Amino acid sequence: MRWITVLALVLVIVGALNWGLWALFEYDLVAEIFGGDTEAASKVVYALVGLAGLWALVLFPRVLREDR
Numbered sequence: 001m002r003w004i005t006v007l008a009l010v011l012v013i014v015g016a017l018n019w020g021l022w023a024l025f026e027y028d029l030v031a032e033i034f035g036g037d038t039e040a041a042s043k044v045v046y047a048l049v050g051l052a053g054l055w056a057l058v059l060f061p062r063v064l065r066e067d068r
Contacts, residue, residue: 012053
């Protein structure tokens, strides 16, 4: 289960950096790496980032409880 959390954290960071690059420079790093934002590989990465965000959302209450 820990490896899923680590992978999710990496993907959330990738997503956050990609959104930051888009906001500041209108540059989509994922699309650049995988050949465009409509390419299958880019869509897979975007979907995995979304799933990682959902996983982080599920973990959030647990992290808050542990912090007490």
